[in-house]
Amino acid sequence: MTRCTRRQFLVSAAAAAALGGPRAPGVASAQTNVKLGTAVLGDYALAGPFIVALDKGYFRAEGLNAEFIPFRGGPDLVKAVIAGDILIGAAGSTDILVAREAGQPLKMSATHTEGNHFTLNVSPEIEKATELKGKA
16 A cells, blocks of 8 residues: 655645635745646546635645646546546546555545536527437
């Protein structure tokens, strides 16, 4: 099982704190590079908090030089976290639970989506669910 160093834990905690909102300004020392990823499945619902935190400078304020990396889905994101390519990833809990069941050393710490965030993207001419019948 991969262990997290104190520094990695502190970077993760600072990144999580940055997602929660702005902090009081402090004296910034050297910025710590950190890569963050989310699964992007047609929309950026999971990526929203990361994008807003980057745009508002919350990571910088915590001494983090954060880079956002979008992934095509949860499985690719989970592989990147396990490989150490990114430090923190936001994906659906199913992907994380499947990886844990397979013995992968992942931890799920929080959720930022309440309820079901799935969307069904359709052509503009589809206005009712019944119009989907027979469509591929």
